[in-house]
Amino acid sequence: MSLSIHNGGMLCAVYHGPGRLDIEERPIPECPPDGLLAKVMACGICGSDVRNIFTGLKDGITDQIIGHEIAGSVVEAAPGLRFKKGDAIALAPDINCGECYYCKRGWVNLCSRHRMLGAHFPGGFAQYIAIPGEVLTRGFIEPIPPGMPWEHAAFAETAAAVLTCQKRIGLNLGDRVLVMGDGPVGCLHAEAARARGASLVMMAGLDRLALAASFGVDLLLDNRDPGTVRRRVMDATGGVGADAVICAAPIARVQEQAVELTRKRGVVVLYGGVPKDAPMTSLNSNIIHYNELSIVGAFSYPATGLSDALEAIAAGHIKPERYINMTLPLAKVWDGIEAARTGKALKVMLDPWAKE
Ligand SMILES: [Zn+2]
């Protein structure tokens, strides 16, 4: 397929139902009368993309351009907006309604009518993206700090939810943290915990521990042997367990394990979702009761999440170059999905303008 734009066409990756993601040429979208048209300069492949491609998009949506970790350059803007032609922008996918019970309380990530770029609106696996006014006002779009590479700005979306989660549980100086999961999100939790002043950062994982080694983790634990994980976590924490255990692996068993590795009055965070068809988990309720544990869910982030993440990257607290170990042209999206799925790559970026 030709990669040049001709006759107003653009290249994009369109989801057509479970297991079907096709590279297509579609017309370049018009700039919405109240919004923006942007050239997509980088779009990350998210763990949720990899999952959803096989299990379905939210609300059963099909025939949609997916991808939601987006950095782009504004090529056209309706008059009077806060962005103009030439601006570099980072986009987060969540769009809230601003009117429901949760939005009225400011909990916009929990909006009852939550919609997403890459599902309800066309996403970033494309050379261009149209951003309607309601996405500008009810979604999260931020200017990219000067000099930040496109891929780093696109990575901010992944970091945003992690930083928000740690802020919410009040992770602090001297805390001893155990991250369950050695994917990019687990590594982000480790890096962010370190930046917040954790005195001990431990990680239990399976296939990607070698990749995770460079993230300032004090103790890397192979979770094929849960008995040894438990012994080493207890040894490292004077026999009490971690102050916070963050489950960033889509596995219910890991959540069950987490309550046994947390100190009394500690917090267990259920960060990653588990497969939609097997969401049940069985936590030892006596441990939760007698040890006064807090079990906390964490999902997405408020309006400040994306700007916090861009600032953390600009300040060097989060280093996207440690995560992004594969950049592919759009036409190779399936290679990227495969690399992300099998753990060969920590973070895959698509460059819609790269030549094959
Ligand atoms: Zn994502």
Ligand SMILES: [Zn+2]
């Ligand atoms: Zn709402």
